[in-house]
Amino acid sequence: MEAMGSEVAARPLGILLDARYCIRCGYLLQGLPLTGACPECGTAVELSLREPTLATADPEYLKKVRAGLSLVLNGILLMIVVMVLGTFLGAAGASAGLAGMHLLVPLLSLGTSILMLVGYWRYTEPDPSQVALEASGSARAMVRVAVVVQAALGVVSLLIAVMVGSTGAWVLGGASPGVAAWGVLSLVVSLAGFAAWAVQFFSVMRYTRWLATRVPDAWVIRRTGRYMWLLPLLYTVGILLVGLGPLIALVLYWNLLHRMRKHLLSIEQGAGPVELKGRLAEATARD
Ligand SMILES: [Zn+2]
Secondary structure, X not given: OHHHHHOOOOOOOOEOOOOOEOOOOOOEOOOOEOOOEOOOXXXXXXXXXXXXXXXXXXXXXXXXXXXXXXXXXXXXXXXXXXXXXXXXXXXXXXXXXXXXXXHHHHHHHHHHHHHHHHXXXXXXXXXXXXXXXXXXXXXXXXXXXXXHHHHHHHHHHHHHHHHHHHOOHHHHOOOOHHHHHHHHHHHHHHXXXXXXXXXXXXXXXXXXXXXXXXXXXXXXXXXXXXXXXXXXXXXXXXXXXXXXXXXXXXXXXXXXXXXXHHHHHXXXXXXXXXXXXXXXXXXHHHX
């Protein structure tokens, strides 16, 4: 008990005192020996410390990442508009004769998809100072692979729609074997698109967690972990919540990425991450 007063002075050397996070899994490494490894994933503490924070990153790089995030964030807002519009037009279109309006929602969603795919591509820009040491390079690369696959599938499904439309297959009611083949192909494309979308979601969460360790922001790190099960649940089973699950998932996702954009802007302006102190204190108290 008498040693209490000298506790700070008696702190052993070689212990990490700063609030730094594991670059692979986001674990708070504070209090661990510098020569140790992350208890969660085994990554060397030293490797995480070698990771430069975003404050020391190339301003051009930060600007590109932030521009990508802006496209994604605006794309999500558009997606919400399309969702609401689709529901409204679906209800109204059944009664009133809205000629030409049936094309509005598919065209808007196509535009939104392109916007978001470009956004994700730019959000996952490689850090030029960093490529050799990039621990979660797989997550960053996976987002880009998923983006390219989705763009390709989008083109294929558009071609299918044009082909089926031009042969008048829809009008004939799908009786001929050729139409069945298009139907199967269309189903395969839809399933592949869903798989690519899922890969993209989980990769974006892992990549965002890595980026958050470089802010660092414990709140974002924790949220990415929680959202990996919560958002898919809201997006699927959440439809039972008066259909509001997907909307809630989009809002939570938007908030998370919006917070990253705020950090990037603040860091670019030389002010450091936003609201860092309170969030770190909260995280340290909880962990
Ligand atoms: Zn770890």
